[in-house]
Amino acid sequence: MRVMVLVKANEDSEKGEYAGHEAEFAAMGKYNEELLKAGIMLAGEGLTPTSDGKRVAFGEDGGTRVIDGPFAETKELIAGFWIWQVASMEEAVGWLKRAPFRGQTIELRRIAEAADFEGKVPQEILDAEKRLREQLPE
Amino acid sequence: MADPATHRTVEAVWRIESARLIAGLARATGDVGLAEDLAQDALVAALEQWPESGVPDNPGAWLTAVARRRYVDGVRRQVSLERKVAEIGRELTEAQTPMDEIEFDEHVEDDVLRLIFTACHPVLPRDARVALTLKLVGGLSTEQIAHAFLVATPTMAARITRAKKALSDGGVPFEVPVGTELAARLASVLEVIYLIFNEGYAATAGDALTRAELYEEAMRLGRMLAALAPGEPEVHGLVALMEIQASRIPARTGRDGRLVPLPDQDRGRWNRLLITHGLAALATARSISGSEYSGPYVAQAAVAACHARALVADDTDWVRIATLYGVLAALNPSPVIELNRAVAVSMADGPAAGLAIVDTLAGEPALRGYHLLAAVRGDLLERVGRRDEARAEFEQAAAMTANTTERAHLLARAAACA
Numbered sequence: 001m002r003v004m005v006l007v008k009a010n011e012d013s014e015k016g017e018y019a020g021h022e023a024e025f026a027a028m029g030k031y032n033e034e035l036l037k038a039g040i041m042l043a044g045e046g047l048t049p050t051s052d053g054k055r056v057a058f059g060e061d062g063g064t065r066v067i068d069g070p071f072a073e074t075k076e077l078i079a080g081f082w083i084w085q086v087a088s089m090e091e092a093v094g095w096l097k098r099a100p101f102r103g104q105t106i107e108l109r110r111i112a113e114a115a116d117f118e119g120k121v122p123q124e125i126l127d128a129e130k131r132l133r134e135q136l137p138e
Numbered sequence: 139m140a141d142p143a144t145h146r147t148v149e150a151v152w153r154i155e156s157a158r159l160i161a162g163l164a165r166a167t168g169d170v171g172l173a174e175d176l177a178q179d180a181l182v183a184a185l186e187q188w189p190e191s192g193v194p195d196n197p198g199a200w201l202t203a204v205a206r207r208r209y210v211d212g213v214r215r216q217v218s219l220e221r222k223v224a225e226i227g228r229e230l231t232e233a234q235t236p237m238d239e240i241e242f243d244e245h246v247e248d249d250v251l252r253l254i255f256t257a258c259h260p261v262l263p264r265d266a267r268v269a270l271t272l273k274l275v276g277g278l279s280t281e282q283i284a285h286a287f288l289v290a291t292p293t294m295a296a297r298i299t300r301a302k303k304a305l306s307d308g309g310v311p312f313e314v315p316v317g318t319e320l321a322a323r324l325a326s327v328l329e330v331i332y333l334i335f336n337e338g339y340a341a342t343a344g345d346a347l348t349r350a351e352l353y354e355e356a357m358r359l360g361r362m363l364a365a366l367a368p369g370e371p372e373v374h375g376l377v378a379l380m381e382i383q384a385s386r387i388p389a390r391t392g393r394d395g396r397l398v399p400l401p402d403q404d405r406g407r408w409n410r411l412l413i414t415h416g417l418a419a420l421a422t423a424r425s426i427s428g429s430e431y432s433g434p435y436v437a438q439a440a441v442a443a444c445h446a447r448a449l450v451a452d453d454t455d456w457v458r459i460a461t462l463y464g465v466l467a468a469l470n471p472s473p474v475i476e477l478n479r480a481v482a483v484s485m486a487d488g489p490a491a492g493l494a495i496v497d498t499l500a501g502e503p504a505l506r507g508y509h510l511l512a513a514v515r516g517d518l519l520e521r522v523g524r525r526d527e528a529r530a531e532f533e534q535a536a537a538m539t540a541n542t543t544e545r546a547h548l549l550a551r552a553a554a555c556a
Contacts, residue, residue, distance in 0.1 A: 037247055038154070039361035042411060083411070085354060090150035094197075
């Protein structure tokens, strides 16, 4: 199974402030190396501050509006992520506990596999399509 | 175990820690079998104590400390026993301070690499290498391994015990081979990992077409090896091959559970992340070796990459694939590779050209009973319009495969030729 590990932003990450965090970076580098050597890391990236980011808002009519960063709600923003391949959520928790974070909460989410949709989404879509077709004039 | 949540946590800790734990113990004791026994003792202690005490902050250090204490106690018992029989020798004073000066975290990665090479030692039969690698490096339980290979747990336990004894009896040193020995030993490691991958990916028997536990473990072992031995192009070649093949898994079975052949697969369902990884690993292999195809895994990965790069089946560069199979046949002549080359040639130059190659393989003893020979011949015969012969070949292929999904697919093709 694959899990995504979501690291939330904080004031410093939003400022792009790296000075004074050298030790944290070194510890994170070591941790990443450990993940790599355990063969579980599929992807891992850090994101630049939202001042570099954009949002595209879709209206009810499908019209779009582009919003420039930075975005205000710092605690809800994502600053980085990993994708890991593990045998269980417990294993992912075990790995995450070894990470050198301090004073923050990191979120683990299981990535949906095809099996999660089978028998769920396709059937609904089929049913919706059937209803639509019945409403159409011959 | 009363608490299933703690049990799962212990299992997860074991998966994370066991290879390093066993590897460190093996270096300290010089005996992989003993190291595994000590590590198992520590696991049993964890299962007994953690539900009460909670999982320690540093579970790896906890397990190491327990295993180490068991070893020291064992040596002490041995020492006092031997004192009684008055055989105190020089080896004994050495053994009295068995692990006092051993720093576990130091060089532990080298130890894991040694562990991989030891578990894949050619002194062991192939199935024992596979079992031992999953047990010692993968951290799977004997029960899990037995289940994956469809054998009874006591049978698998006996296989593992025999393997550990064979390593000990054979005096196999706990080391990464050097010089001329390295190439052959590395080939054995790669073979074991790819066997594990294929056991999960191709599932030679039973209903489950893919057994994620095994192929994911093989991919993890491959990535581990690539990180531990980054200078070996074939390791990256194997990683590339496995990642690209695994990228197709979501598209390989239809909603009815039937096998979808490569040309008919919905390529939108291929896992792009794995493809990206695989292509990057292939590029790494090439830049290290400075050559296009440094070995059989790199060449096979190059074939897989040709498929991965084609956004629609018609874009597949079959001429290049046919050339690659020619390269592979030169590296490692085998009728199976020749059969694959025949398929590629049939796509590049037409079914008649492919059939000409397949017909040279008819009497190959190595392919006797091999359902893919009949399946490929059936396909080529159908494409040149010899439908009656094609049907007979498909039926024969169906009778020869143990995989029920594949059999259904072959029977459907036979029926379509009627």
